[in-house]
Amino acid sequence: MVADGAKRMTKVVVVESTHWHAPLYYGALRKREDVRVVGVSDSARLTGEEVARQFGCTAYASTPEMLDRERPDFAFVFGRHVDMPALAAALIERRIPFAIEKPCGLRAADVLALRQRAEAAGLYVAVPLIFRLSDTLAILRQAGGALEHGSFRFIAGPPQRYLRAGVPWMLDPALAGGGPLINLGVHFIDLFALLANEPIVSVSAGASSRMNGLPIEDVISVRLLTAGGRLGTIECGYLFPSDAALQRDFEFACRLERSYCVSREDGILVRRWQEDGSIASQRIPARFETDLYYPEFVRRVLDESASGAAPIAGLADAQRALGVVEAAYRSAAQGGVPVDPRNFDA
Numbered sequence: 001m002v003a004d005g006a007k008r009m010t011k012v013v014v015v016e017s018t019h020w021h022a023p024l025y026y027g028a029l030r031k032r033e034d035v036r037v038v039g040v041s042d043s044a045r046l047t048g049e050e051v052a053r054q055f056g057c058t059a060y061a062s063t064p065e066m067l068d069r070e071r072p073d074f075a076f077v078f079g080r081h082v083d084m085p086a087l088a089a090a091l092i093e094r095r096i097p098f099a100i101e102k103p104c105g106l107r108a109a110d111v112l113a114l115r116q117r118a119e120a121a122g123l124y125v126a127v128p129l130i131f132r133l134s135d136t137l138a139i140l141r142q143a144g145g146a147l148e149h150g151s152f153r154f155i156a157g158p159p160q161r162y163l164r165a166g167v168p169w170m171l172d173p174a175l176a177g178g179g180p181l182i183n184l185g186v187h188f189i190d191l192f193a194l195l196a197n198e199p200i201v202s203v204s205a206g207a208s209s210r211m212n213g214l215p216i217e218d219v220i221s222v223r224l225l226t227a228g229g230r231l232g233t234i235e236c237g238y239l240f241p242s243d244a245a246l247q248r249d250f251e252f253a254c255r256l257e258r259s260y261c262v263s264r265e266d267g268i269l270v271r272r273w274q275e276d277g278s279i280a281s282q283r284i285p286a287r288f289e290t291d292l293y294y295p296e297f298v299r300r301v302l303d304e305s306a307s308g309a310a311p312i313a314g315l316a317d318a319q320r321a322l323g324v325v326e327a328a329y330r331s332a333a334q335g336g337v338p339v340d341p342r343n344f345d346a
Contacts, residue, residue: 010302013039013072015063015087016079018046020165021101021128024291025076026054028298035302039070043079046166064090072096074305076298080167081182082175085110088125092117097124097305099297102186104315106177108323108344115315126301126311127318129190133293133300135286136252139268140195145257147195150232152188155219155249156180157242159212171214178329179216180236181207185328186321187290188234189224190313193320195254198226200320202338203327212238222328225338250288263288319345 012029014022017040029035037055041063042048052059060066067075067090075098077087085105091098092114104111104127118125131137140147159179162170169175176182193200207220219237240249254261259272267285274280297312304311320341327341 008034010035010074010306011038011070011072012036012302013041013066013070013075014051015041015066015075015077015091015098016044016083017042017048017051018044018166019078019101020162020167021294022047022051022076022078024294025298026051028295029055029076031295032299032302038072039066041066044166063087067091067094067096074098074302077101080169080175081106081177082169085114088114089117092121092123092125095121095123099126099128099301099311102127102129102318103177103182103322103325104318105322108319108326108341111315111319111322112345115319118315124305124308124311125315126297126304127313127315128294128297129187129313129317129321130290130293130297131187131191132194132312133296134290136263136268136288137191137194139270139284139286140254140256140261143254143256143259143261143270144272145259146197146230147192147232148230148255148257150192150195150252150254152191152233152252153235153249154180154184154188155235155237155240156184157238157240157247159214159216159218159238161242171216173215176216178325179214179218179220180238181205181217181220181222181234181328182322182325185220185222185234185236186318186325188236189321189324190317192224192232192234195256196226196228196230196232198228198230200224200324200341201227203324203331203341204336204338205328205332206336207329207332217332220328220332222324224324 040052041060048059077100202225205222207217224232323341323344326344327339
């Protein structure tokens with residue numbers, strides 16, 4: 001933090017602005033009177049100049065140069081999945097707290113190494129596992145008890161949208177780590193793990209790349225099993241005919257200890273068993289559009305970092321999710337055999 005008149009301003013930088021999630025952060029940054037964006041890096045040289053102009057700051061092609069010149073108090077990190085470990089390492093080396101987009105790397109071992117370095121430095125690092133801020137998680141937790149079974153389906157638009165967004169690397173598994181599972185599925189792995197509250201010990205999966213003909217999967221179906229026998233299924237893909245009016249197909253059904261919850265267009269249907277054996281049914285409004293929660297994530301992480309609080313989600317959570325992703329890809333490549341995700345931490 002640096003003094004600016006009577007106020008204490010937080011100097012913030014945006015790392016690798018050519019990422020489709022980065023614009024979701026900008027409105028919240030502009031609204032903070034105690035925040036000043038002092039630099040934007042963009043090695044792809046596609047959006048950095050324009051974003052820097054909007055914030056009245058300097059654009060850089062090199063993140064290390066920006067960090068050394070601007071000496072920020074906090075960073076929001078985007079970029080290619082393959083580059084995320086190096087970008088995070090540069091911030092940890094300089095003791096700059098930051099929030100980094102998931103998946104934080106290609107492998108769980110990459111994230112473990114970052115986690116160990118950040119913890120040794122006592123450094124705040126947050127990851128936008130955005131369902132932790134959602135109406136969905138709040139309602140499911142209020143519905144009662146741990147998750148016994150959960151089924152989640154999230155089918156997004158076709159992969160060509162990443163070409164239009166200027167991020168063709170998302171279609172290259174060497175740079176992105178995979179397709180919809182590493183990009184989208186990590187959210188539902190995290191949601192299942194939070195609600196089940198037990199270690200995931202077995203992962204099996206089947207995937208197909210037949211429709212789009214790309215080296216990443218079009219669609220993947222994953223089964224998760226916890227140490228106590230709780231079961232989850234996740235299906236995600238790049239298959240939906242999306243447009244501005246309707247971007248994805250998202251549905252879920254969860255059996256908790258004392259209720260059954262099902263997504264509906266207008267919210268969540270919660271059905272509970274009563275003591276007399278009858279069923280009580282309630283429809284609770286919920287916002288399923290996850291883009292709405294990123295401004296809250298920005299506000300929260302800036303406040304957490306300033307106060308010394310723990311992040312709402314961090315590298316340990318990203319590491320766990322990425323271990324499951326790796327196990328699922330290994331299982332799919334081997335015909336669906338069960339794989340222990342805990343084998344991918346080293």
